[in-house]
Amino acid sequence: MAALELFFSFLLLLIFFFFIPTRASCPPSSCPGGPTVLFPFWLQSLQPRRCGYAGFDLSCNNQTHQTTLSLSNSSGNNFVVQTIDYDLQTLIVNDPDHCLPKRFLDRSFDNLPDTMPFRIHSFKMYTFLNCSPQATSFPATARNISCLGGENHTVFVMPSREYDNWFQSTAPSPSPSPSSSGLSCAVISGVRVPARAEHELGVFEDPIEGVALTWSTPDCSFCGLNSDTSQIVSSDPKAERKGLPRSAKYGIIIGVGIPGILCILGLASYVCGRINAYGRRNRLNMDLSTSASQQPTIVVVGLDGPTIESYPKTLLGESRRLPKPNDTICSICLGEYQPKEELRTIPECNHYFHASCVDEWLKMNATCPVCRKSPEGSALVTPSSSISSSSTSLPSP
Template identity: 85%
Template sequence: MAALDLFFSFLLLLIFFFIIPTRASCPHSSCPGGPTVRFPFRLRILQLRRCGYAGFDLSCNNETLQTTLSLTNSSGNNFIVQTIDYDLQTLIVNDPDNCLPKRFLDRSFDNPPDTTPFRIQSFQMYTFLKCSPQATSFPVTARNISCLSDENHTVFAMPSREYDNWLQSKAPSPSPSPSSSGPSCAVISGVRVPARATHEWGVFGDAIEGVALTWSTPDCSLCEAIGRDCGLNRDASQIVCSDPKAKTKGLPRSAKYGIIIGVGIPGFLCILGLASYVCGRISAYGRRNRPNMDLSTSASQQPAIVVVGLDGPTIESYPKTLLGESRRLPKPNDTTCSICLGEYQPNEELRTIPECNHYFHATCVDEWLKMNATCPVCRKSPEGSALITPSSSMSSSSTSLPSP
């Protein structure tokens, strides 16, 4: 069993070093309706946590299948991620309802320093007005916000500086609260609007294309500029710049497969051999410790005949011959004991089996007859040998035979 444990330990080490890459792979991913997502971003569920940087988690919208971003200081829904520029470290986001002005009013793009890794380069103050349908005289820079307007009122937005100048130059000026009669406007709020959005207002009206968010940490701009990929090392302690064509370190894939096959097949055969050996030992141990079956029951189920050797008095009754110096034998050609294969020597005692007149060394044939009731040469049973069956008495180990 120790050898089996050692082999399995070696196999686990082999899998760890050759199958599991030394640097965990973080393949690029994306939502069906969104841009490619890679470090420092990661898609929840689809990518491992170590594949992204803290605060750069994205998600896939289950209904629209678009890529979404949640800003911790936003009180509304997640933003739709339209594009990600990894070289410039910029992403463009928009409101899922295509009403970014509403997100400006709830201050979703303010920059609390500790709640989001993203920043907006510059802002411009805008004043939002809620006016009655009769109010029509506004500066050319005022923009009608259709997604916030309805049949009862119209929402306008203009740069706060121009609003102040217009307020001072026009009479009567818009009241700070809705008037009970006549055309009137009320100030909703003065908010900071990202500079990109203010430029698009001047070009596209209120159809703002998106807001640009930038990040500075982690800084992967140099790595991206030379065509490499940013990522965290195995213990996520530092950012490394790796070659995208060499995702893992170590041996080439073909070499790894060759080693795995070369070691795996002999290893599998070793496992089979060890398993067979262990099973054999267990079976042998079980047979040794299995209780003996009742002899009478086993004999009744399968009768058998057992040949029992001769007893001492019977063996002693067989004639002995003491060889002289001439070594004359009844059969001159038989000069060798068929049991020990040794030649007969002077002064040795020989014993003859009466039934067949074969003779042997007395010591050799005595031992033989104690265990076998047949002649070692011709296999004849001497007169008086006993055949014991399972039904015979087992109290005596031998049967007394009458002297010939």
Template identity: 50%
Template structure:
């Protein structure tokens, strides 16, 4: 009973305190660079120098410049100003600090080794045209790249086949880019996926400092429709399931013990009554002793192998035909013949004729002793 109570209280402890233990991940405070246009920075981003590494996800480091602007540094393309972050849509909006993003594209803009990508990019072609080139539909001027005696135009590569550029234009470069007329430029990310957590109003964060698994924490009660973060679900399943199974097994064993005790009290004399049954005495015949067997007549078979009965030329025990000079023994009461060796071994174990099953003179009937557990025999009668 004490073990059952211990299991019960352990079960209650796990149920109450495990969710709090599972959700003890450190949630970093939202930070910013302090500028009027600085976006709030929280997971998966972190501000280097202001937040520890555990506050962010690899590849999402941001920094602040001396103008209190939030800066994203791409491994192969340099620094860009962060204009805004959409945590629900998992998008970040960046611009060129020198206000000429197309020039960055012409300088081999590259998103390699970063978690970001363009949303719906397309192939665009840049043209260097003379200053007096006629402006054409679907060709957009890039003023930050143009000069007094030339202008730079850009268009979708698809349109160049439909509407060729002016004759005074020459192609500069072709690249896979977002729509350049849209400023600032939008980048998106897929991993880590915190959209569901952001939609519920919770805090998305890493499970622990050594893992890249993320969970959702501190979900407001008005958004938590019975759902729990995955880490909490795992913790509850393990912490409650295993002790629960152990307690069920212990309770089952305890109940089985009660049933056995109750059964013994209801039937106290069952085992004793089964032991007190006295077995019936049985009588059976045992083999003959040596002198009795030797008293039976022997016959030395001659060359003719002739016996009183015509059918007695085969030993009924070994089924072999009698041969000259073989010794045969006869059982007097029934006058049946056998090889002496065969019938001697038979009579030592059986007090009956092997052929007719009659008990010859000299056999004894015995019975097991009821007063002892040994196998001793006592003679009842002599036939």
């Protein structure tokens, strides 16, 4: 039982040291409808401030339960965080009202302040047009922005270069706007739009997939804050990939550690058992020695040869007449007496037996086999007397 308790104690320690995350005080968290939040991000009111890096503040929307990010130069609502890729250090944000073009017009992404850790790699110029319902002839690259339109107007957007080419081809002479040339459209604004390489041409298609923001500081795919020094503890992802995966390391630790612990426990149990057995034997020998010294044992030894030969012998005749007619069986060998057999009688009790049987008996026991009386001349030997003391001889009858 003690060995089993020790084994479970070692197993709990193993789980604690190798499976509890190193930043146990900052466990992963998330909003009900958002991605998992790890360092360098932190969720306000759900995680301690030390769990995140400066500028990576996220929060949960109380109504939608979505994860939101605030950009200080944005005049609208916070952005919804759709995904976070910690390896590529990229997050995808979208407008909570599903109208990102509106956020492009208010230039939420145009010039991110230096206080923000997020950056956009590239931009592309787009021109927004406010057109009447009669305007129908547009280039193939023009997109109708339904969330910005209304009953009496429609908003279109196209790459600025495509707009310039289209305007020059449709206007007879340079004009400040398409509306003055009869195109029933007015330029709202030319804005910089974040360009995602794989979706540059379809960035305004429905649904819009979102804007990718990247960060470079802190530069690590797996890092955190040291709670003692408040310094960033990071590991190089390339260096991590050169070695064994973490799951493989845990597997090796478990595969080697648990059998090793079992061997140690088995060896310890065996040694403890041997020590306990040795102690019990020593205590038993000590108790026996003490008991023997306090209570002498009386040892009864058999008779010597001359004494035995001094006991009377009787030779049975053909009639097998016995001193006791009903006693016809030797009590030692349980055989019937036969003619011409020698019987020997013990003088003290007059019990008789085959001479050969009782002689062997008396050599080892100084008592009658039947009544257990000690014949005169037997020796009672104590530890203080000699076991080889001689017996007194009985006179011949």
